[in-house]
Amino acid sequence: MTSIGEALVAQLAERGVKCVFGIPGVHTIELYRGLATSKIRHVTPRHEQGAGFMADGYARVTGKPGAAFVITGPGVTNTLTAMAQARADSVPMLVVSGVNTVPSLGKGLGHLHELPDQRAMVRNVALVSERVERAEDLGPVLDSAFRPFHSGRPGPTHIEIPLDVVGQEGASAHAIADVKIPVPDPDLITQASEMLARAKAPVILTGGGARHASQAIVELAERIGAPVVQTTNARGVAFDHPLGVPVSPSLKAVRELIETADVVLAVGTEFGQTDYDMYATGTQPSMASLIRVDRCAEQLARHPADLAIKGDAVLAMAALVKAQTRPEPADDGEARATRTRGAAFEEIGPEMRSLSGILDAIRDAAPNAIMVGDSAQPIYAGNLYYDHDRPGGWFNAATGFGALGYGIPAAIGAAIGDASARIICITGDGGAQFSLPELMCAVDEKLPITFVVWNNHGYQEIATSMQSVNVEVVGCDPSPPLFEAVAKSCSMPFWKCAPDPELIAAAIKSASGETGPTLIEIEAPNLAHPTHRASS
CATH class of the missing domain: 3.40.50.970 (Thiamin diphosphate (ThDP)-binding fold, Pyr/PP domains)
Incomplete structure (x- = not known):
């Protein structure tokens, strides 16, 4: 039994x-x-x-x-x-x-x-x-x-x-219930296709639910001349494409692109605050005519659309491509995308632009890698503006629930999920300390993960937020360990470098030659804010 x-x-x-x-x-x-x-x-x-x-x-x-x-x-x-x-x-x-x-x-x-x-x-x-x-x-x-x-x-x-049930005998085989993937209504697909065919300034918004439909999304975008805005979990959907906008829709430049569109197609995106209103203005971009594709009826109801299509994104996008009869794309789609990318890059400021450049260097040094992030300065920059070369290959915990300590263990799960991929984990010194012991799990499993620690000796983002509202900075400077010693204790190869794109790229390339886990520490400028300490 x-x-x-x-x-x-x-x-x-x-x-x-x-x-x-x-x-x-x-x-x-x-x-x-x-x-x-x-x-x-x-x-x-x-x-x-x-x-x-x-x-x-x-x-x-x-x-x-x-x-x-x-x-x-x-x-x-x-x-x-x-x-x-x-x-x-x-x-x-x-x-x-x-x-x-x-x-x-x-x-x-x-x-x-x-x-x-x-x-x-x-x-x-x-x-x-x-x-x-x-x-x-x-x-x-x-x-x-x-x-x-x-x-x-x-x-x-x-x-x-x-406890008194799990060991009981008598369990028998069970016929697994049929799984029905939500198929989009053909009539709604036809209506959506007609709306997109008539659009003079269409835009496509993509979320995490769209990452497996990248090929069809790009094909549809080219057919209708629509810039493709990619939220954090959709990065890579339109990598290095003239119509690609790998930029947060919370930025003014992207909001303007969305608000000047006459038809917006939103695929697999929930319009969450951390994607569409990360600066907590209490507003989201207005849309003249919205088509939503989502597999969840509750999500469709939370953010009503002019046309709501319940269905799997892969099936829906393939159907939209097949149904599209538009003879010529909108003639300014690439120009609108180019303007938005340029304006957004200026908008994020010099510090974030520099960090985005570091991410570009890491990507180019390890092509087609999966980048997993924790809440850290480079990740914040990337969520604002960064183009990844693999659909679904950029994800982190700095959106949504925002749990610190995510990066190291999530990277381990990613490496086990795809044994052929190089995994780059980017974490801050603060977030890393939430889950440093998990490094030994990567060692046990001999996983090809490069752990990159952005070490600025503190919680930079929180300290900055405190100062911005005239709160004395308290508790934002936890001392980091000696990461070289951490690497040695885990028997992991170690590199240390300044926050220079060329130096970081060289370290990434060296680490990529190893078969097991490696650790790179980037000596970022230390937390510059004075921190309150009670006198003893």
Whole structure:
């Protein structure tokens, strides 16, 4: 007979799960009984938050749900931050946890890892949180947990299995529920195509949901003469293209482009504040005629459009290309894109322009790499203005939920998701200290990741924000470790250089010659703001 824990692992494998990130504990041992005999790879992070971020990075690269096994109580609470980041960025993630025995739940008996109501807590973050209490529950619970990954807006889901249930025998095979990818309505595609055919100044807005439809988006843009604005998670959709606008739509120059368009096609973008109003003006660009393509009905309802098309972006864009009958593109599309890029580059200021140039140098030194970022000065600059050479190859936690400590573990997940890719992780000295122990996971797994630490000895962005509103700078100068010593302790090759594009590019090229993880420290100008320290 097969136990519930063994059957769960077997059914995860049937659903395409190839890797699980997790730290074994007494509340998940029975899951590991099945894992030990399966073909699913297990990766051990150093913290459950790292497990969640690794699952996030894995999912973004593969397009398949990242999976994590965590213990009851602190394992779950440690993973919640990563789940919230995944929810903000529509990343498919499955978290499987233990929970205390069924008779003890909600009783406050002081059991190990006890929470008053673990599922109720997780439900505030996860799209779905289910419990398996009988062998016959397992298949339907898995169907429920996997359903959001294929229809609607993806995000994190959760399954918990009580300690007195996971080892029970009697679990049987389960016919996986049919997955229906949302297909766009042909009549709506025809209407959208006609609107775009008549447009004199069309614009295309792309979000993270559009990154797998890049070829069709570029083809449609060329047919109708539309600049393609790419939010952070859409960078690379139109790399180095005359119609490409790899710039934040929060900038005035991009807002002007959008507001002067007579038809706007928005594909896979939720119009979130961190993309469209990062300066918190309380406004978003006005649009004369908006067509939205999104797989989630709730998202379409939150930001109403003149024409809303519910459907998968890849299918919708292919259909729009096929339906398009426009004989000639708008004759000023490239000119509008060029003007916007130029105005936006001036708008971001000299410091951000310099940092954007450093990113260009890194990209050119490691072509087709996946760049994963934490909240750090170069990442802020890149989210404002940066063109990446790979669709879906630029992502970070400086938008959406904005969790620090994301970069290092997410890069590990990305490297496991695509073993052929070079991974560049860009983090600040502050953010790196949230998840430095995960470097050893990269060492254990022998992953080709170059960790780049932008070391300015503090929280530059926060200090600047404090000063801008006349608040004395407090708590923004945590001392960084000696990163060379960190690298040595992890047996990782190390380079240190000034924030010069040529020097950084040379270090990246050298690091790319290594087969395992490497560390580069960039000696950025130190945090210049005076910081308050209480006298002893």
